[in-house]
Amino acid sequence: MxxxxxxxxxxxxxxxxxxxxxxxxxxxxxxxxxxxxxxxxxxxxxxxxxxxxxxxxxxxxxxxxxxxxxxxxxxxxxxxxxxxxxxxxSWTYTGMLGQSEWSEHFPECGGSSQSPVDVVTTQTKYDPALTPLTPLGYSQHDNRPFALYNNGHTAVIELPDWMSLGGLPWLFSAVQMHLHWGSGGPSSGGSEHTINGQSAEAELHVVHYNSELYANASAAMTQRDGLAVLGILIGIGEETNAAFNNIINYLSRIRHANQKVLIPAFDVQSLLPKDLGRYFRYNGSLTTPPCHQSVIWTVFRERVQISKAQLLKMETVLYSSKARDPDRMLLQDNFRATQPLNHRPVFASFTAESGKELSSGEVTAIVIGIMCGCVGLAVVVRFIVKTVRSTSSWDVLTNNRPAPTHRSTPLSSPNASFPHKSFFKPLSASTRTLLLPLIPPIVIKVSSVCSGRRSGGPCDLWAGGRRRENTLTRACQF
Incomplete structure (x- = not known):
């Protein structure tokens, strides 16, 4: 193309x-x-x-x-x-015929509807008419091998025309898919589209042409509604992506430009995100010369993940030079810089609330914040409850204390009894459980000393140097 x-x-x-x-x-x-x-x-x-x-x-x-x-x-x-x-x-991504020079040789590359773009989620417009896309025949490869070749700019996989895409105004038949990646350096990027200024490590493009209106891709690529391309952002994960191994494992057979090989067919839909209902849509162009402004772009919100080893192989195996060239040039950084939107609308198939996707760091921060909040709330509640219980206990002990009266019988007398029995009214088991931690130490001591009273043991308390016996008999009952 x-x-x-x-x-x-x-x-x-x-x-x-x-x-x-x-x-x-x-x-x-x-x-x-x-x-x-x-x-x-x-x-x-x-x-x-x-x-x-x-x-x-x-x-x-x-x-x-x-x-x-x-x-x-x-x-x-x-x-x-x-x-x-x-x-x-010939054209390249850098150098004499690099991106900055494309418009001189390919005028449409300087147009006002170029791709890729940076999708700013806060500036997108929700369109309820954007329904989930429907891949048709993606898994029905009929066991016919796919052609994989190195065109000097990327690795291209040719797709059979019975694969098509539903969910668009017309039926679009598959043509090919290819990859874009970086060079492995820090913040080097790799994807062509970015979301909120953040790029992914790589990007997969699945190209389709409007088979309802045009006879083939060559005729459709110059028309405004001729092409439809799926953009799938690729990130780094912990596990190997078996679906992408169907491509990556054969890159060593097309190391140099113009080399081609047949590979076993596989389920193309396994390369796509699981959620095909959340995506961004805008009108743009091919991201390589001649940059025809004829593409209906669909960029999925969800990223697919490959392992770091898979990405490294993608970045270091292929050459942009031919086998007979004396100098080998690694095929790296084969992505175009983002282009201005020039007031083009970018539509979203989901609302901002339903489409909010948090990073792992944001999720961790939220979980830690919730846990800290819960601990703090528990401490405050416990302090309040303890204060209330402590105050209530002291009120009971203070308000129910009997007024001093004249004692006609010495306390030391065996027949003496405590005159105010209501203070020692027996308490329920649940009340005792709640009050025990809050009773002052002296009362706890009395409770400890009097614990044997229930079985008939003595209940003694020393106060003011005078021994008092049997005066707290009823107190021992709580």
């Missing part, structure tokens, strides 16, 4: 000589002239109107007179030459 550039005019022979004497006009049919001018070629059979006529031998005149009968053959021949020249046009 690499288009052609404008080929430089070929220099013709010197002008100025007689033409066919009988007519005084150069013998070039209208078809030949229009065909040559439409292809921007300047050859002896296609003289510019503003220049003197070229000298054409009589034998050539006779052949040109019959050119209309060979119109289809000539058209195919010249178009093939024109396309071959386009395929030979």
């Amino acid at each position: 690499h288009p052609a550039s404008h080929r430089k005019p070929l220099k013709g022979r010197a002008a100025g000589g007689p033409v066919e004497a009988a007519t005084g006009r150069q013998a070039v049919s209208p078809f030949a002239r229009s065909l040559c001018f439409s292809l921007s070629l300047r050859v002896p059979l296609c003289p510019p109107r503003s220049l003197p006529s070229l000298l054409i031998p009589p034998s050539t005149v006779a052949r040109v007179a019959n050119m209309d009968s060979l119109a289809p053959f000539v058209l195919l021949l010249l178009a093939g030459l024109h396309w071959t020249a386009a395929e030979d046009t």
